Amino acid sequence: MPEGHSVQRTANWFNKHLAGSKVKVDSPQGRFSSSAKLVTNRKLVKARAIGKQLFLDFENNKTVRVHLGIYGKWRYFDSNKVESIGQVRARFYNADYLADLRGPTICEVIESSVVDQHKKRLGPDPTNPDPRKLNQERFVTKVRASKSAIGLLLMNQSVISGVGNVYRAELLFRAKISPHRPGNTLTEKQALALWQDAVILMKVGVAKGFMVTRQEQLKSKKIFDERNYVYKREGLGCLRCRGSIALELMATRKLYWCPGCQK
Secondary structure (H helix, E strand, O other): OOOHHHHHHHHHHHHHHOOOOEEEEEOOOOOOHHHHOOOOOEEEEEEEEEOOEEEEEEOOOEEEEEEOOOOOEEEEEEOOOOOOOOOOOEEEEOOOEEEEEEOOOEEEEEEHHHHHHHHHHOOOOOOOOOOOOHHHHHHHHHHHOOOOEHHHHOOOOOOOOOOOHHHHHHHHHHHOOOOOOEHHHOOHHHHHHHHHHHHHHHHHHHHHOOOOOOHHHOOOOOOOOOOOOOOOOOOOEOOOOOOEOEEEEEOOEEEEEOOOOOO
16 A cells, blocks of 8 residues: 555646646546546646545545555556556546556545545644644644554554555664554654654655665665665564564554564
């Protein structure tokens, strides 16, 4: 499942190539045809990413909400170079650019007034600007008020939007915090540091197009085979303490961590 940096990149693509123009919307597959008629040939005002959800705001106060889920994917083309491969749920295009959506968990048209209801159910997104520091305060407050394990809280989209398995594992490793530690035992400084590190790592993810969490690689232009500290490194030596990276299940999701240095 794509994590938040990937959805933010999709929003950036829509804002760069389609926003401000009248966009044709159709459904080659047919499942989105009736909904597509509500927004086709309307101007796309803005694309917004909140966590793992994308909101496409049209001029007629309609919004397309997309959640890729596990199987959803976007593909982008010049409008004259379309490659129709697989079942396309929704197609968005103008005279120059085209985006195909396949296999999303959610693709629906909602009233723009309903978007705020969805936003209220979602936690703050580290990829979105936070000049007044309201998002970081929301995150710190939610974490420190909960007895749930921090490893669960980071995957809870009402606590923080956009963090998935990779960022969860890497953020906790970088902070030297056990995933099993209850949120209400973290100090304000520790919770704030997790948020600030998420902002840094996901900003890099948006810029590069893939997740990088090893400190020495964050500013590098080179693409490395191993870009993470613990994710999918079970049984290998920890790069910090030389202990063994562990793999276990936490609420049915794979959890990677180092018991040696994440006390």
